[in-house]
Amino acid sequence: MVSVPRLMVLGNVPRSMLGEGPIWLPESGVLYWVDIFGDRIHSLRLSDGFVKSIKVGPYPSCVMPNDDGNLVVTIKDKVVLVDPINGSVIRTLATVNEGAGNRFNDCKCDPMGRLVAGTMDMNERSPIGSLYILDSGGLRRILGSVTISNGIAWSSDASVMYYIDSPTRRISVFKYNVSEGALEGLIKHIDLSNMPGLPDGMTIDSEGYLWVALWGGGRVVRVNPINDNVVEQIELPAQYTTSCTFGGVDLKTLFVTTAMDESRQTSGPDGYVFSINLNVKGTVVNKCRF
Numbered sequence: 531m532v533s534v535p536r537l538m539v540l541g542n543v544p545r546s547m548l549g550e551g552p553i554w555l556p557e558s559g560v561l562y563w564v565d566i567f568g569d570r571i572h573s574l575r576l577s578d579g580f581v582k583s584i585k586v587g588p589y590p591s592c593v594m595p596n597d598d599g600n601l602v603v604t605i606k607d608k609v610v611l612v613d614p615i616n617g618s619v620i621r622t623l624a625t626v627n628e629g630a631g632n633r634f635n636d637c638k639c640d641p642m643g644r645l646v647a648g649t650m651d652m653n654e655r656s657p658i659g660s661l662y663i664l665d666s667g668g669l670r671r672i673l674g675s676v677t678i679s680n681g682i683a684w685s686s687d688a689s690v691m692y693y694i695d696s697p698t699r700r701i702s703v704f705k706y707n708v709s710e711g712a713l714e715g716l717i718k719h720i721d722l723s724n725m726p727g728l729p730d731g732m733t734i735d736s737e738g739y740l741w742v743a744l745w746g747g748g749r750v751v752r753v754n755p756i757n758d759n760v761v762e763q764i765e766l767p768a769q770y771t772t773s774c775t776f777g778g779v780d781l782k783t784l785f786v787t788t789a790m791d792e793s794r795q796t797s798g799p800d801g802y803v804f805s806i807n808l809n810v811k812g813t814v815v816n817k818c819r820f
């Protein structure tokens with residue numbers, strides 16, 4: 531029997547300057563991700579390798595599916611609805627009023643279909659960003675004093691929201707009121723400061739463990755959110771691992787996005803998407819309901 535390599539680079543897809551925000555759509559078997567600095571949303575249909583790139587910007591930082599097949603995308607200071615066929619903006623769903631030095635970063639839909647999206651200081655220094663929630667009632671700010679808003683995930687019963695402000699080097703665990711779409715207090719922080727790099731994008735597997743990409747740490751880690759232990763680490767041949775999501779027919783492939791290093795000169799595989807075959811099943815992202 532030929533053994534399948536555990537870690538592979540998806541070499542036949544576009545390379546990103548700042549690859550981010552992978553999501554898997556099980557109905558179509560398509561993986562989406564963004565290149566924040568390349569102003570592109572990329573997608574790969576796994577069954578036949580069909581790749582598509584659409585231009586959306588500036589700074590497309592996160593892409594989520596909605597109920598009727600369009601894409602909810604965060605760009606610099608806006609949330610927009612995008613046609614996945616041609617990349618045209620159908621309408622603007624929300625605009626935030628922050629300084630010119632801020633932009634949106636990671637987002638996710640909660641189990642009720644609201645969008646939770648955060649902003650960051652593009653200089654990555656000051657806590658001048660926020661976390662917002664968007665639903666049919668409009669946009670609300672649910673957290674302030676954020677420097678680089680990242681990694682968002684919910685427990686399977688949606689009573690807990692996991693969240694990352696990267697420079698804090700920890701995962702914040704909040705009680706989440708899913709019927710209201712509100713944070714109801716901090717439960718604890720999971721400290722990852724003994725790991726290399728800054729915690730960035732995050733997903734949750736079917737056993738309730740968190741998978742976190744470590745920016746500058748060249749790895750993804752699996753974290754037990756009950757006792758805070760890092761139970762697995764998988765190193766990648768790219769230093770700037772940015773985010774991860776589960777996909778593939780059995781939902782046991784972890785797709786990891788990466789960014790090019792600052793010099794953008796390396797001939798290494800940084801900036802590509804990697805796939806890792808795992809023995810654990812993941813979860814699928816929620817769709818936005820607007």
Ligand code: BGC
Pocket residue numbers: 548550566635636654678679680696728729730731745772
């Ligand atoms: C941002 C990057 C940032 C990194 C640091 C990412 O989510 O998009 O711009 O450098 O987080 O953690």
Ligand code: CA
Pocket residue numbers: 550551635636679680681730731772773
């Ligand atoms: Ca991120």
